[in-house]
Amino acid sequence: xxxxxxxxxxxxxxxxxxxxxxxxxxxxFNTWLWYKQDPGEGPVLLIALYKAGELTxxxxxxxxxxxxxxxxxxNISASIPSDVGIYFCAGQLPRDxxxxxxxxxxxxxxx
Amino acid sequence: xxxxTQTPRHKVTEMGQEVTMRCQPxxxxxxxxxYRQTMMQGLELLAYFRNxxxxxxxxxxxxxxxxxxPDATLATLKIQPSEPRDSAVYFCASGWTLTGGGYNEQxxxxxxxxxxx
Numbered sequence: 001x002x003x004x005x006x007x008x009x010x011x012x013x014x015x016x017x018x019x020x021x022x023x024x025x026x027x028x029f030n031t032w033l034w035y036k037q038d039p040g041e042g043p044v045l046l047i048a049l050y051k052a053g054e055l056t057x058x059x060x061x062x063x064x065x066x067x068x069x070x071x072x073x074x075n076i077s078a079s080i081p082s083d084v085g086i087y088f089c090a091g092q093l094p095r096d097x098x099x100x101x102x103x104x105x106x107x108x109x110x111x
Numbered sequence: 112x113x114x115x116t117q118t119p120r121h122k123v124t125e126m127g128q129e130v131t132m133r134c135q136p137x138x139x140x141x142x143x144x145x146y147r148q149t150m151m152q153g154l155e156l157l158a159y160f161r162n163x164x165x166x167x168x169x170x171x172x173x174x175x176x177x178x179x180x181p182d183a184t185l186a187t188l189k190i191q192p193s194e195p196r197d198s199a200v201y202f203c204a205s206g207w208t209l210t211g212g213g214y215n216e217q218x219x220x221x222x223x224x225x226x227x228x
Contacts, residue, residue, distance in 0.1 A: 042115075042220050043202075
């Protein structure tokens with residue numbers, strides 16, 4: 001089946017550092033979504049992208065829909081402790097109702 | 112604010128017992144999705160409905176799992192009989208989809224953590 005390759009799998013950073021993660025696929029997507037999941041909770045939608053090249057920000061988060069439509073990245077600037085969690089990318093194929101999830105990037109912030 | 116709600120939040124049961132999980136989607140959303148999350152497999156789509164009609168349940172083990180939407184405010188996922196390998200977190204998500212794809216922001220509930228002993 002279709003797969004999204006999300007990297008890195010985990011990250012250990014210092015508070016205040018910037019973070020970057022990305023997703024790639026061999027397929028073209030119409031929509032890219034970025035979610036964050038806290039322990040014991042469901043994924044929460046952070047940013048939705050609908051057009052190739054689109055760059056969208058949500059506070060300290062910035063995400064881009066790749067020009068080729070096969071990739072997307074998420075940046076977090078000046079990380080804070082509450083940024084800890086698992087970040088998922090998800091993509092929607094053309095003419096499909098379903099979205100496909102990456103395996104997640106687990107973000108850890110060192111004290 | 113509008114949220115997807117799920118009950119129960121936690122369920123511990125013995126192998127062979129029936130398990131029913133419930134979901135109330137966000138009012139106005141036309142599509143409901145059921146997912147299962149495990150460490151090994153990540154988020155897997157089990158089934159989804161649009162306008163209460165089942166569209167795809169290919170991700171679901173048909174012999175023991177069933178999903179229904181008796182009305183627009185309730186979706187259910189049932190496992191009968193349950194097995195230890197069904198232990199996972201089950202999420203319901205709702206959103207607005209168009210026939211043929213397009214606009215698909217999905218909003219997740221808090222999940223039901225199922226443990227089958």
